[in-house]
Amino acid sequence: MDRLTRKELKTDKFAVEAEHVLESVASHPEQIKRYGAIVLAVLVIGGGLYFYRTHQATAREEALTEALKIEDAVVSNNPVPPNMTFKTEAEKQTARTRAFTDLMTKYSGTREGAIAGIYMAATAADKGDMPNAEKLFKEVVDSAPSDYSSVAALSLAKIYQAENKTADAEKLLRNVIKNPTPLVSKEQATIELADVLTKSNPAEARKLLEPLRIGRSAVSRAAVAMLGNLPQNN
Secondary structure (H helix, E strand, O other): OOOOOHHHHOOOOHHHHHHHHHHHHHHOHHHHHHHHHHHHHHHHHHHHHHHHHOOOOOHHHHHHHHHHHHHOOEEOOOOOOOOOEEOOHHHHHHHHHHHHHHHHHHOOOOHHHHHHHHHHHHHHHHOOOHHHHHHHHHHHHHHOOHHHHHHHHHHHHHHHHHOOOHHHHHHHHHHHHHOOOOOOOHHHHHHHHHHHHHHHOHHHHHHHHHHHOOOOOHHHHHHHHHHHHOOOOO
8 A cells, every 4th residue: 555654744745645545535436435545644744744844833833743743653672862772562552642642632623633533443443443533533523623623524424435524524514615625725625525425326426527637737637647546327
């Protein structure tokens, strides 16, 4: 599975990198449910790191920075500067879970709390714990600032899709289409909605995708790829 690297996320080209997700998802349709949730979470962390470089540090920003240091930590019996080091993977995961959970709980409703919540929800999804992933993503959707709420909404829609709750997924995505944010464009949400409708309503999926196929952007390439996977006689 293709993954955006941490190095790529630590640039001022966050918005451009976010577009690349659409290309990767379009080229891996069989993995879209799991991949979508995880990558969206990683992209949010990339956006969070950009935010920290351009604003005065606060206690909650410092807390997230420390949590991310744990995430990037190395498992080794010897120090590996400048990285934080843990002797075992279990120790690292315990510290990681504690740091992100504390951040998510203490700073609920803030950008930092939302990033932590999305990160923990995506981790649950990656482990196949869909009920917990659904719960955590929904908490972010309901409490986070609009831009991060929209990212959680897309990820939650993926969880609903995986659980065959297509009506719930549609409702979330149609709302994002009506209320796009800097982190989730109307076009991105439309692509995701079309994917949800591929089996239940391929005619509407095609109708949504057709206007997006023109051009050479990541959106147009994703639209073309999805159109190619739709049934031809609708």
